[in-house]
Amino acid sequence: MAQSYVMIGGEGPLSYAKNSSYQGGVVDVAKPIIEEAIKQKLDINELCSNGLMNNFWIADFGCSTGHNSFLAMQMITRAIGENFQSIRSVSQIPDFYVFFNDQVTNDFNTLFRSLPPERHYRAIGLPGDYHRCLLPKASLHFAYSSWALHWLSQVPKAVEDPNSPAWNKGRVHYSGARQEVVDAYSSQYAKDMGAFLEARAQELVSGGLMALVFPGAIPTSVENPNTSYSDVPSETALIGSCLMDMAKKGRVSQAKIDSFNFPIYFTFPEELKAVIERTGSYNIERIETLDNPGKHTLTNANARASFYRAAFEGLLIDHFGCEIIDELFDRYAHKLEASPAVLHPDNDKSVMIFVLLKRI
Amino acid sequence: MAQSYVMIGGEGPLSYAKNSSYQGGVVDVAKPIIEEAIKQKLDINELCSNGLMNNFWIADFGCSTGHNSFLAMQMITRAIGENFQSIRSVSQIPDFYVFFNDQVTNDFNTLFRSLPPERHYRAIGLPGDYHRCLLPKASLHFAYSSWALHWLSQVPKAVEDPNSPAWNKGRVHYSGARQEVVDAYSSQYAKDMGAFLEARAQELVSGGLMALVFPGAIPTSVENPNTSYSDVPSETALIGSCLMDMAKKGRVSQAKIDSFNFPIYFTFPEELKAVIERTGSYNIERIETLDNPGKHTLTNANARASFYRAAFEGLLIDHFGCEIIDELFDRYAHKLEASPAVLHPDNDKSVMIFVLLKRI
Numbered sequence: 001m002a003q004s005y006v007m008i009g010g011e012g013p014l015s016y017a018k019n020s021s022y023q024g025g026v027v028d029v030a031k032p033i034i035e036e037a038i039k040q041k042l043d044i045n046e047l048c049s050n051g052l053m054n055n056f057w058i059a060d061f062g063c064s065t066g067h068n069s070f071l072a073m074q075m076i077t078r079a080i081g082e083n084f085q086s087i088r089s090v091s092q093i094p095d096f097y098v099f100f101n102d103q104v105t106n107d108f109n110t111l112f113r114s115l116p117p118e119r120h121y122r123a124i125g126l127p128g129d130y131h132r133c134l135l136p137k138a139s140l141h142f143a144y145s146s147w148a149l150h151w152l153s154q155v156p157k158a159v160e161d162p163n164s165p166a167w168n169k170g171r172v173h174y175s176g177a178r179q180e181v182v183d184a185y186s187s188q189y190a191k192d193m194g195a196f197l198e199a200r201a202q203e204l205v206s207g208g209l210m211a212l213v214f215p216g217a218i219p220t221s222v223e224n225p226n227t228s229y230s231d232v233p234s235e236t237a238l239i240g241s242c243l244m245d246m247a248k249k250g251r252v253s254q255a256k257i258d259s260f261n262f263p264i265y266f267t268f269p270e271e272l273k274a275v276i277e278r279t280g281s282y283n284i285e286r287i288e289t290l291d292n293p294g295k296h297t298l299t300n301a302n303a304r305a306s307f308y309r310a311a312f313e314g315l316l317i318d319h320f321g322c323e324i325i326d327e328l329f330d331r332y333a334h335k336l337e338a339s340p341a342v343l344h345p346d347n348d349k350s351v352m353i354f355v356l357l358k359r360i
Numbered sequence: 361m362a363q364s365y366v367m368i369g370g371e372g373p374l375s376y377a378k379n380s381s382y383q384g385g386v387v388d389v390a391k392p393i394i395e396e397a398i399k400q401k402l403d404i405n406e407l408c409s410n411g412l413m414n415n416f417w418i419a420d421f422g423c424s425t426g427h428n429s430f431l432a433m434q435m436i437t438r439a440i441g442e443n444f445q446s447i448r449s450v451s452q453i454p455d456f457y458v459f460f461n462d463q464v465t466n467d468f469n470t471l472f473r474s475l476p477p478e479r480h481y482r483a484i485g486l487p488g489d490y491h492r493c494l495l496p497k498a499s500l501h502f503a504y505s506s507w508a509l510h511w512l513s514q515v516p517k518a519v520e521d522p523n524s525p526a527w528n529k530g531r532v533h534y535s536g537a538r539q540e541v542v543d544a545y546s547s548q549y550a551k552d553m554g555a556f557l558e559a560r561a562q563e564l565v566s567g568g569l570m571a572l573v574f575p576g577a578i579p580t581s582v583e584n585p586n587t588s589y590s591d592v593p594s595e596t597a598l599i600g601s602c603l604m605d606m607a608k609k610g611r612v613s614q615a616k617i618d619s620f621n622f623p624i625y626f627t628f629p630e631e632l633k634a635v636i637e638r639t640g641s642y643n644i645e646r647i648e649t650l651d652n653p654g655k656h657t658l659t660n661a662n663a664r665a666s667f668y669r670a671a672f673e674g675l676l677i678d679h680f681g682c683e684i685i686d687e688l689f690d691r692y693a694h695k696l697e698a699s700p701a702v703l704h705p706d707n708d709k710s711v712m713i714f715v716l717l718k719r720i
Binding site for chain 1: 464483486494
């Protein structure tokens, strides 16, 4: 992944750490499901087939500065510990090692300095691209990733190629774009998600679990569930329209906008299932869409603008320079204020996809 | 360890990264010895006693921002790879995993961003106090530490206690101090080094090697090799004398100086041997003192002042505040300039201690 995809580090007012309560909602809603999954699907006796199990390895892929990750890791280690306790005994609870993964340019300093002092695991930093294998073969017992897998490793090349039928001129994302653009995004997603799943298949032990949560979409057409398109109001399209307004005022060049696209894709359950099944390495134990309670935290225009700024600023600065950022997000907040209905939680149609996989 | 012991991060002109060529000399001088040690003492067949070895774990304890560590890790992985190649075969060279350890407050961001792209290992960050166990039991094959183990986990308590006979009033280190002060430092060292060795004994596999390099001392008296004191010109004493000059001018309070001491100890081979033997976990394969070629890099007053500033600034700011730092190191540089003989490499009597241990 490019450096620019990294969230804003530190703990300042614009940092990802201070603007990720929306994603934090994921932990709340996924908590009972993951706890139940660990209880029902983690076969302790299978994992301990060689006798005692001294070390239990967990990894969080795309953890950013860790604020939401710490909650998840606490919940996961506690649930696994209880499982060991009930199936084996307290004395057989293994030592937990948590590998915090993100790109090498992630703010690991903030992550390490924020580690909860009362944690029941040893924390390890695992820098690197999670589309490749990062841990030893068959070493990992539980893989987790939250709010990361909707990021593509790159914008699909065709979308930025003026000679391609998929060239996405005048837009910054696939929302509302031609089918060629949507298809280019969809195949980049299949490639990236496939690489992620293949890499984890190498690392996971047989019987190991993987819980993934990330924003996704619901197909608009029931007749055609393969339409990779949804009625999720696209925040990225709104940012795009602010950029177009700025182009009209001469604040940013049209060519700059034409060569920019968000490297984000919102998959939907059927599409994801096909990608998983292609690997041949997992049983799909559970796949579903969840509502995100975190959206109730973004009911005013400025909060929402800060949230998307924390997520996208690096990417936008990298392409447009830092001069336009304040104006862009001011315009964005004004656009939201002008249509308050958009801000109402009932109108936030975003969904999260939750998947639980078991390594065969 | 306290936060203040961490070296200056980043890559600015005052950073540790830009001011650690002195320590870098350690890699140069230790290189042939470590290469030879790996060839002669790393018993590949013993390590592979359970069949094939897929993963080879190396850890660098106290790696700071990694600039000298990368050279060492490259050298170590290459030497081990050659060893595997000659004793088994190319196809049996395992995957190398290097765990970069330092305190949680270390600048891991700079470390990760500076990782050499052409490395033949996967890099992992291992934040935490190396006086405790950080890795799974019997998981580590090669432990390394350079220029870190002369740092104590804390200033010996008695040295800062006005009611103790070891109170070190009017000095900032044990150089030239009363025997009680020296003894307090020595027993703190034995405790810290003992804890480090015990933790590594847990982590190392049987037959695993540990190579340690750090600044030490040569006992002044041949008749009494237990004298923990040497003729190494003490840089810390020179900083102390600058602080005393500043106290006379009212720039810093005498009480502040009385309550400050450097948490550093320069052991000597006989003392170190005794600490190692007390653990009962290692064979001492090699122990010797080496000359440091890095000292040729510090032959002008400003270079030397920058070097010690990078190493000690955090610690000094924590106690004295940041206002005095510029003046302190200006004075330090002037004192050095006034006695140019001190700067001549031939007058740098510092030694490094090199130890090679094998886990029984």
